[in-house]
Amino acid sequence: MMSSLKTAWAWIDDRTGVMAMLGPPMKHHVPRNAKWWYVFGSCTLLFFTIQIVTGICLALVYAPSGDSAYNSLLYLDYVVPGGWMLRAIHAWSSNAMVFMMLVHMTQVFLHGAFKFPREMTWIFGVALMLTTLALAFTGQVMRWDSDAYWGVGIGASMMGRIPYIGGWLTHLILGGPIIGGDTLSRFFTLHVFVLPGAMIGLIGGHLMLVLRHGISEEPKKGGPGEFVDKETYRPAYKERMKKHGVPFFPDAAQRDMVFCGIMLIVLVVVAAWYGPIGPSPRPDPANILVNPRPDFPFLWIFAILALLTPTIEDYLIIVAAPVVLMVLFLVPFLAGTGSRLASSRPIASLSVILLITGLLVLSWLGVTSPWSPHMQAWTSDAVPPVFVKGRTPIELQGAIVLQHSQCRNCHSLDGLGGKRGPELGDVATRLSRDQIIRQVQQGDGNMPAFGKNLSSAETDALAAFLHSCHPVGVRPADRPGARLKQLKQLDKARSAN
Amino acid sequence: MTLYSLGFRLLGGTLLALAMVGCDWHLPGKPIKPVEPKIGSRAHFERVYFVHCLGCHGPEGRNGPARPLSDPMYLASIPNATFEKVVEEGHGVLMPGFKKTPFSGLTPEEISAFTTSIKTYWGDPKKAGSDLPPYAQPAGSGNVKTGKSTFATYCGACHGDDGAGKEGGAGSVVNNFYLELVSDQALRSTVIFGRTDLGCPTYRGPYPGMPEGKGLSPSDIDDVTAWLVSNRVSISEEAKQ
Structure with missing residues (x-):
């Protein structure tokens, strides 16, 4: 049996030359110290492969049309055996791919592996990063739920801000003036045909460059390849690989396999535990009872756009984003030679720390999104009984005005309600009754003015209730000057006596 | 065990886990089809x-x-x-x-x-209980003058004899802004049903300072409601004063 298989394989190899083709790449020498730091790129490739396999399976059921896409997800979730798991693995491996790609890029950056002669490898890597993010974004649109709808809306409005071509570009992306069935068709084409094709081409180029220039050694103080000099690096590296290098297969590949195996198990466990991502409620521009948010890779953008003042949004989108991308592409030309040790490159190390901290904080804010109103808080978040007991009839009416005017959608009482505005449970310690009335009537900052929406009676009742909101034993804030007036009256009375 | 055999075992374990999913095991992430509660349940x-x-x-x-x-x-x-x-x-x-x-x-x-x-x-x-007073105020019922004195007798201990509230009491019920926000029926409902959850008694009492079991009669309820409603001053009337 085995001899027959060997004979068959020998025949295939003889006719196709497959071993002659695969042999050199598999046997090419890599640095002996290229150990566990070097597994992230392979793992990113593994997640992409999983995306391709699960994506093909999903495409057998998914219906890319405006009126059927959402239902086909429900069909996958509830009817197709294992369909939910397929969706879960596809979605989580997308997140994992973005995460692993960022880890890989961070490692390459900190090890200075982008320096001479591997500039093009880095540039291909940045292009791969953009393609991966584009795949993640278009993949989110495939769900065709409210997250997808608002995600496309925000993406299109960002495109629309580009001078001269903004309108045309938005029309091209949406397939018309509004988000509709044509939009989904365009994103489906991008997600299933264009971007995976581009990805495969770029991965091919990236790997070809890796083989051409070899894998850089892990930089160590006084170790080989610590400094990059254009004159000496190439021959020295070649010499070192000849003397001390080990073949990629099986020496280095075994670590890749173990790490990929572990990550695969982690992926399956996460997918089985957390299930598929979405779908959120159906897409509808008139439905405000949704709280849309993007997938993990874009939460930080969501946070930035929500926190920025509108006046600088244009500069961020039109100027800052292209500049950052340009800097990323130009990294190997800005610091193409010199030391590769992270400890000798303080600006690079600090940049990574700042970037990771910023991304983590912004993503966390994106998850919690304290700026998003809770649209149903006015009817479904109870006024805590502690704010009801002992209140006068007008104060109780004020509490109803608070609910009825939907103040709770943005403000919390005892931590319950929206978090966009300040907590109101102790508002009387900060604002006097007059200040509360002014704030309600005229608004301030992000708070709209309610002067035209509330009658005098409603305003008075609301102010009465809010002015009763202070901790026991803490006096409510006085009207500025009120105490002074009292003292002056007291002085006057004394002097009269 | 070499790293290779470890890698193959990990892959084998993953495939086994996937096979379990293929058999539609009930794992924590499996979405449960939301069931709309039956109307009336x-x-x-x-x-x-x-x-x-x-x-x-x-x-x-x-x-x-x-x-x-x-x-x-x-x-x-x-x-x-x-x-x-x-x-x-x-x-x-x-x-x-x-x-x-x-x-x-x-x-x-x-x-x-x-x-x-x-x-x-x-x-x-x-x-x-039985013999509840009518939910709505009977048309043409209620004597404002009698209502004022009945209110002072039964409710004055907390709200002040004139209903304008008192120090440490339960607050005013004749505040014009309050009366603008509540309907006549809401005033009547409060007189009948009180706010027992907040310490305000029902029409059956007990009222502070009154003997146990002494409550408002249906005509008392009509009178007190009529008096409370009579305190409501419209904006135009207020402007005239």
Whole structure:
């Protein structure tokens, strides 16, 4: 049996030359110290492969049309055996791919592996990063739920801000003036045909460059390849690989396999535990009872756009984003030679720390999104009984005005309600009754003015209730000057006596 | 064990896990098809209350700023048709209607089921007692002058004899802004059903300073309501003064 298989394989190899083709790449020498730091790129490739396999399976059921896409997800979730798991693995491996790609890029950056002669490898890597993010974004649109709808809306409005071509570009992306069935068709084409094709081409180029220039050694103080000099690096590296290098297969590949195996198990466990991502409620521009948010890779953008003042949004989108991308592409030309040790490159190390901290904080804010109103808080978040007991009839009416005017959608009482505005449970310690009335009537900052929406009676009742909101034993804030007036009256009375 | 054999075992384990999923094992991440609660069921009643009423009427139908709905006496008194109309169209200045709109609200069938359910689950004819006064003020009833003195006798201990509140008391009930925000029926309901969750007695008492069992008669209720309503001054009248 085995001899027959060997004979068959020998025949295939003889006719196709497959071993002659695969042999050199598999046997090419890599640095002996290229150990566990070097597994992230392979793992990113593994997640992409999983995306391709699960994506093909999903495409057998998914219906890319405006009126059927959402239902086909429900069909996958509830009817197709294992369909939910397929969706879960596809979605989580997308997140994992973005995460692993960022880890890989961070490692390459900190090890200075982008320096001479591997500039093009880095540039291909940045292009791969953009393609991966584009795949993640278009993949989110495939769900065709409210997250997808608002995600496309925000993406299109960002495109629309580009001078001269903004309108045309938005029309091209949406397939018309509004988000509709044509939009989904365009994103489906991008997600299933264009971007995976581009990805495969770029991965091919990236790997070809890796083989051409070899894998850089892990930089160590006084170790080989610590400094990059254009004159000496190439021959020295070649010499070192000849003397001390080990073949990629099986020496280095075994670590890749173990790490990929572990990550695969982690992926399956996460997918089985957390299930598929979405779908959120159906897409509808008139439905405000949704709280849309993007997938993990874009939460930080969501946070930035929500926190920025509108006046600088244009500069961020039109100027800052292209500049950052340009800097990323130009990294190997800005610091193409010199030391590769992270400890000798303080600006690079600090940049990574700042970037990771910023991304983590912004993503966390994106998850919690304290700026998003809770649209149903006015009817479904109870006024805590502690704010009801002992209140006068007008104060109780004020509490109803608070609910009825939907103040709770943005403000919390005892931590319950929206978090966009300040907590109101102790508002009387900060604002006097007059200040509360002014704030309600005229608004301030992000708070709209309610002067035209509330009658005098409603305003008075609301102010009465809010002015009763202070901790026991803490006096409510006085009207500025009120105490002074009292003292002056007291002085006057004394002097009269 | 070499790293290779470890890698193959890990891959084997993953494939086994996937095979388990293929057999449709019930794993924590498996989405459960949401089941809409049946109209008229306890789950439907609780969901409607949670989404639409909890904010003002309080957890468990009491201790909210608006009228408690888990009050057996109130539920026994309010006619079904009136209750449904209040839920559908709203009432007074601040109670919104919850009629069906494209994205929220309740169908007439849901409203009817909800008002029936609330009476079923929170109502208690035994606790409500018999001989309840009429829910609505009979037309033409109520003597303002008598109502003022009755109010001072029964309610003055907390609200002041003139209803304008007193130091350490329960606050004013003749504040014009308050009277602008509440309907005549809301005033009558408070006189009849009180706010037992907040310490305000029902028409049966006990009233502070009054003997146990001494309560308001139906005509007292009409009089006190008429007097409370008479304190409401319209903006134009206020301007004239």
